[in-house]
Amino acid sequence: MTGSDAEHVDRETDGGTDTAGEPHVLVLRRGTHGIPVEQYADAIRDRLPGGTVDLARTPTEEREAIRDARFVTGMTLDESLLEAAENLEVFACAYAGTGHLPLEALEERGVRVTNASGVHGPNIGEHVLGAILHFTRRFHVGARRQRRREWRHYQAHELHGSTVTIVGLGAIGRAVADRLEPFDVETIGVRYTPEKGGPTDEVVGFGDEPFHGALARTDYLVLACPLTETTRGLIGRDALTTIDPGAVLVNVARGPVVDTDALVEAIRSHQLRGASLDVTDPEPLPEDHPLWNFGNVQITPHNAGHTPKYYDRLADVVAENAERHATGGGEASLENQVLPR
Structure with missing residues (x-):
């Protein structure tokens, strides 16, 4: 079993509750640029040695894991999955653009949203x-x-x-x-x-x-x-x-x-x-x-954004925000925050 497999959401965790100020991040299953999403989860994990990083690899795992998750990151988040998120506080979008997200629904629920600005x-x-x-x-x-x-x-x-x-x-x-x-x-x-x-x-x-x-x-x-x-x-x-x-x-x-x-x-x-x-x-x-x-x-086929360092640069931002959220909660200042406006 690989390190990524061992970190899937079937581990015995509390489903997203931060303990003793330690960050807990849920990574959704969709990757980008043809790079396995496991590499993204591993990059965040490397930057949060004291935290917990779960990777949901199937639709069922996503729906189950997001129910209690407070800090979630991924390329997209559709409204049906958002409806299952009962405790979501931060969604770290893995793209610079956020127009594809259900921003109104996220704002209504008071979810803070960050993006990948600067990564590219x-x-x-x-x-x-x-x-x-x-x-x-x-x-x-x-x-x-x-x-x-x-x-x-x-x-x-x-x-x-x-x-x-x-x-x-x-x-x-x-x-x-x-x-x-x-x-x-x-x-x-x-x-x-x-x-x-x-x-x-x-x-x-x-x-x-x-x-x-x-x-x-x-x-x-x-x-x-x-x-x-x-x-x-x-x-x-x-x-x-x-x-x-x-x-x-x-x-x-x-x-x-x-x-x-x-x-x-x-x-x-x-x-x-x-x-x-x-x-x-x-x-x-x-x-x-x-x-x-x-x-x-x-x-070129929307290819300027590709870089083998994409997940590493993104993980720098997301891990830092996960640390801030774990210690400062809703009062923490987050890098690249786009919601609330």
């Missing part, structure tokens, strides 16, 4: 930098000529001296800005509260004038923002008309931040030099969608 900074920052360099040096053209066995030179670009606009200055946006620093580029950040400043050379808000003014100076546009009423359709026909035709769009945010029809139109009419899309609308992108067929569109 390094890997998505590297993904964005790779996408920018891909189009700067036009590796897609080189790859096409290699497939054809053509030894024929082509013109490339230089990142030095370019202007990169980063929409969203959360953990991912900051990671992108940090990784661009050695390249001697000008950076513009876009955020809801520009008066807070940020790691970029300049920070503007989402108002039409400042935002479009930034677009007009942009060589590389990086979308790293959450999907909200403000950002939905943010990059539509107006934005794609304003931006320079030599610019490149990199989207690691959410598909609907970009108007897909407007993007296809912009690519077809040479209003953009290229686009790197880790997210699309719709998603998954249908096999017959025109975006697949453009030589200057790079598509």
